[in-house]
């Protein structure tokens with residue numbers, strides 16, 4: 001088994017693919033020249049991946065174009081004051097990054113507002129942008145595993161599922177010194193076998209409860225409107241930090257909900273604060289209130 005993982009992993013090549021839920025999965029038909037990982041095992045410590053290809057976060061886009069002229073800016077409570085409160089909570093999650101320009105732009109905005117989020121990173125993008133991964137980690141956000149190549153875990157072999165998870169864990173460990181505790185399988189696709197593999201890696205499955213389909217709209221206002229009309233207390237909101245429009249929608253939502261008194265937390269903290277444990281191998285969407293009871297929205 002181990003030999004097979006290594007063999008599969010050595011075939012993993014860096015390539016450009018259309019990520020996200022709108023496109024098919026082409027990884028195994030495409031093995032261009034380039035990136036080869038040959039020493040990754042289940043133990044992340046053995047992965048010695050060089051840090052390179054560091055891209056600067058310069059971006060020259062006019063993100064303000066998404067705002068109307070009369071967009072209101074608000075004053076916020078200091079982070080310490082926010083954290084002293086017991087809710088209501090929301091968790092923003094960003095999949096498919098890190099992106100060389102959108103992610104730093106988003107990080108700037110979150111930093112200014114003292115808002116933490118959860119980033120489910122794709123392994124080979126993380127490998128290409130270690131400086132951004134480091135920044136996400138250093139600025140207090142939570143990093144989860146979103147596979148190495150965005151494969152659909154229910155359509156590839158179980159060996160390949162192992163490799164997708166192991167490689168990404170290794171890359172993230174190599175950059176941050178921490179092994180992820182959360183897994184978000186691409187497309188949310190999972191079955192019993194996938195859950196067992198997640199359990200083997202001590203990973204809780206983290207899905208979402210609000211999906212504005214930002215990849216489909218690529219329209220900040222449409223995404224923002226969806227979020228504010230579908231959220232409830234403790235929602236876990238799915239966005240993708242590979243679209244400018246999604247980052248802008250996230251910032252608009254942050255401003256909107258901070259004004260309403262909501263507290264943004266990472267997914268693990270959302271569960272911790274409410275007294276829930278995120279179990280490895282189990283699927284979690286969000287905790288929510290059903291009448292006076294707080295219950296878990298699971299599969």
Ligand SMILES: [Zn+2]
Pocket residue numbers: 020021095096146150186187
């Ligand atoms: Zn994804």
